[in-house]
Amino acid sequence: MKIKINKSNLWRSLALTVVAVAMATSATSFAQQPPPAAGAPVAAPPPGVAWSSMSPDQQRVLSQFGSQWNTLPPERQQALAHGSERWLGMSEGQRDQARERFSRWQRFQALPPSEQARVRENYRRFQQLPPERREMLRQQWRNATPAQRQQWVDQARAQHPGHPGVGHPMPHMSGPPPHH
Secondary structure, eight states: OOOOOOHHHHHHHHHHHHHHHHHTTOOOOOOOOOOOOTTOOOOOOOOOOOGGGSOHHHHHHTGGGGGGGGGSOHHHHHHHHHHHHHHHTSOHHHHHHHHHHHHHHHHHHHSOHHHHHHHHHHHHHHHHSOHHHHHHHHHHHHHSOHHHHHHHHHHHHHHSTTOTTOSOSOGGGOSSOOOO
């Protein structure tokens, strides 16, 4: 059975798949907290974390912050201390995954705001797909060779110049989800 390629779905779906694969294991909240209402009590800031209160292993993990630790906001100190505890409790495989997620996050942060908005929207659309469809797309991507993945991305970019990150790199996956 041959599936007809819908070019608008092709373009939209590329970003869904690329973003889904990149973010599937670590959904990040992009919503911001609303400001407190006027006259509402303001909570006291959390206490900072003393450098000397951390274990030697935590200090080693956070060594790049050591000389400036006392100048960091208390919230940042707490987040870093908590993160170092989590890091120390991870297996090497989990650490590799965390490094990869951080690398993806850095690439995302380097995008212009309009591209970040597009990625967020495509991720939202992907999350609205039925779970079976999302898993099928993830599996298709995982099973593809690097050359196939690059070919799909290149084809989508060629069909939609000037719109990086949008479209579907897997032409045969565009269109409505299959019915089982």
